[in-house]
Amino acid sequence: MVARLASQSTVARKGEAGGRLSRTFRDYFWGVAFLIPAFAVFGLFLWTPIVKGIVYSFYNIDFVNGNRFVGLTNYTEALASSDMGIAVRNTLYYMFLGVLMGFWVPSVVAIAISELRRFQGIMRLVVYLPNIVPAVALYAMWMWLYDPLGPLNQLLSWFGIGGVDWLTNKHWATFSIVLAETWQGFGATALIYLAGIVGIPKDLYEAAETDGAGVFRRIRHITLPGIRHLYLLLFIMQMIATSQGFQTQVALTGGGPNNATLTYMYQIINQAFTLLNYGRASALGVMMFVVLTLLSAVLYRLQGRSPQA
Amino acid sequence: MSKAIRERSIMSSFDMNKKSVMVAYGIMLVALLALAVTLLYPFGxxxxxxxxxxxEIFVFPPTYFPRHLExxxxxxxxKYVNLTRAFLNTLLLYAGNAFFALLIPGLAAFSLSQMKVPWRKTATLFFMSTLLIPSATYLIPNFLNLQSLGMLNSYWAFWLPAGANAFNILLLKSFMDGINKELFEAARIxxxxxxxxxFRMALPLSLPVFSTLLIFTFTATWNDWYWPSLVLSVKEKYPISSLVYYDIVTATxxxxxxxxxxxxxxxxPPLVFFIIFQKNIMHGLNLSGVKG
Known part of the structure; x- marks a missing residue:
């Protein structure tokens, strides 16, 4: 009798626990089910390559004879190679020119467009136009514009300036690429700034004007602080994008002349798909990841420290 | 007067009476006009x-307008490129990319935003931390990974990875967070x-974001030329950008x-697409700009 009672109570307790379990299961079932596809693709196509990249960087990848563990050889060889110095220098120069020629343009254009009373819609469309058409069409356009006998040199000759070998002179090649990319990309960034500028309350300007602040002081003390958070964000985004730039280089100069436009990322592509040295390419990728992560961490720190960011 | 207030931006109509401001404004207009010409010239x-x-194309100095229309x-x-096939390829790629890039992140965003999920923070971190990892750094292992999965030279190598888009989850989730939770509670009861x-509530309510992401996916698919040329080994499968690059742009x-x-x-085609969806695109740019 006692035993029976005891067994009954265990059954009851078991049933209760099972009920709780199945209730948790039922509560979470659909929520988890909706996440499973995302977990699968993120795991398979993002995290697997990321982890594999780190693993591969310690191996000599050989599809025929099998992979062989080589320790840090990929890293030491990559750092010792002569291409490394060239690629790092080219990439830094490319990033620097990108900031010098391209970073300030979108915000200035955005402020100017925001002041247009008419045709503002058309101007927005025009600056965004290069973002709409395929990049390969733009590459072809720039090849033609940069042709030694092309329109740009013709324009220069009107001012009595001799022709420039835009893409075939090693001192001009990076400049030419940055110019083309700035032309191509500033519109989208300008529209982001424009959205920020439009969002600034108009009564701030009204108040400043009543207090006697001129137009330029209003820009300096109201507009620019109003879009300050965008400056830092877009600066980080530009750094991350340009530090990995290689497609325009592939298309316009092929890394030349004399390796003048061989960027870091281009070096990775060369190691992997020309020299089939996948281990070294992975090691280069890991190093770049470390540097970029440190860079953005430092920049976010700076943002955190600065007031009203 | 009230109209002037409504129309003001940085400058008011009153500023225009000052000579220095008017000169600066004039210079700005000329500069913007020059910019517009610079942007439109290559298209013309x-x-x-x-x-x-x-x-005529070889004439020096080059002319702008053609004398006869050829x-x-x-x-x-x-005759040099099979544009029809490449166009159909691109459409096929786009259809699959759009399907996976919207459905998978859409479901995940809805789950994280409106449903009961264990370890929500860990799951969010699992998705969002991929945003911090620059795609170029794992370009090579990504290629090797697709190779070992046997997906090279197949459109699945684009479609399925398109679903692994943390940016889309971010945008969709932040939009769905704004939908009142009680709406779904009522429906569940x-x-x-x-x-x-x-499908019947969250998706229609988030239509602005979904349409924006459709447009982003279109631009990305239409523009991408380098990655498809790596992954696809036969030109018959190339999308339009890759084919035009290898058969036209680099042809000597x-x-x-x-x-x-x-x-x-x-x-x-992208121009037509843009003109049709201009409003949504501009809206999308604002959206992505604010969210970063």
Whole structure:
């Protein structure tokens, strides 16, 4: 009798626990089910390559004879190679020119467009136009514009300036690429700034004007602080994008002349798909990841420290 | 007066009375006009160049407008590339990319935003931390990974990875967070399944974001030329950008008037697409700008 009672109570307790379990299961079932596809693709196509990249960087990848563990050889060889110095220098120069020629343009254009009373819609469309058409069409356009006998040199000759070998002179090649990319990309960034500028309350300007602040002081003390958070964000985004730039280089100069436009990322592509040295390419990728992560961490720190960011 | 207040931006109508401001404003207008010309010139150059004869394209100094319209360039250009097939390839790629890039992140965003999930923070971190990892750094292992999965030379190598898009989850989730939770609670009490809640309520309510992401996916698919040329090994499968790059842009035996004709042809579809969806695109840019 006692035993029976005891067994009954265990059954009851078991049933209760099972009920709780199945209730948790039922509560979470659909929520988890909706996440499973995302977990699968993120795991398979993002995290697997990321982890594999780190693993591969310690191996000599050989599809025929099998992979062989080589320790840090990929890293030491990559750092010792002569291409490394060239690629790092080219990439830094490319990033620097990108900031010098391209970073300030979108915000200035955005402020100017925001002041247009008419045709503002058309101007927005025009600056965004290069973002709409395929990049390969733009590459072809720039090849033609940069042709030694092309329109740009013709324009220069009107001012009595001799022709420039835009893409075939090693001192001009990076400049030419940055110019083309700035032309191509500033519109989208300008529209982001424009959205920020439009969002600034108009009564701030009204108040400043009543207090006697001129137009330029209003820009300096109201507009620019109003879009300050965008400056830092877009600066980080530009750094991350340009530090990995290689497609325009592939298309316009092929890394030349004399390796003048061989960027870091281009070096990775060369190691992997020309020299089939996948281990070294992975090691280069890991190093770049470390540097970029440190860079953005430092920049976010700076943002955190600065007031009203 | 009230109209002037409504129309003011940084400057008010009153500022215009000052001479220095007017001069600066005039300079700004001229600069913007010059900018517009600079932006439009290459497009005109491509269009007009595509209508020039072979002799005229080699004239120095180069002319801008063609003397005679040489429509034959288009017929000639289309002989070098199978644009119809490449166009259909691109559409097929886009359809799959759009399907996976919207459905998978859409379901995940709905789950994280409106449903009961264990370890929500860890799951969010699992997705969002991929945003911090620059895609180029794992370009090579990504290629090797697709190779070992046997997906090279197949569109699945684009479609399935398109679903692994943390940016899309971010945008969709932040939009769905704004939908009142009680709406879904009420539907659940009325017996609606979670799938019904998603497809019949969350999806229609988030239509602005979904349409924006459709546009972003279109631009990305239409523009991408390097990655498809790595992953696909036969030109019959190339999307339009890759094919035009390898068969037209880098072709040495083609004259520029013929090249321009093909380039003009591939610029038209995205332009039409843009003009149709202009409002949504501008809205999308604002959206992504605010969210970063």
């Amino acid at each position: 150059m491509t269009l007009f160049g595509s209508l020039k004869s072979k002799q 429509w034959g360039n288009y017929a000639l250009g289309f 009325d017996g609606a399944s979670e799938l019904r809640c998603f 035996m083609l004259t520029w008037n013929v090249k321009f004709s093909v380039l003009t042809a591939i610029m038209v």
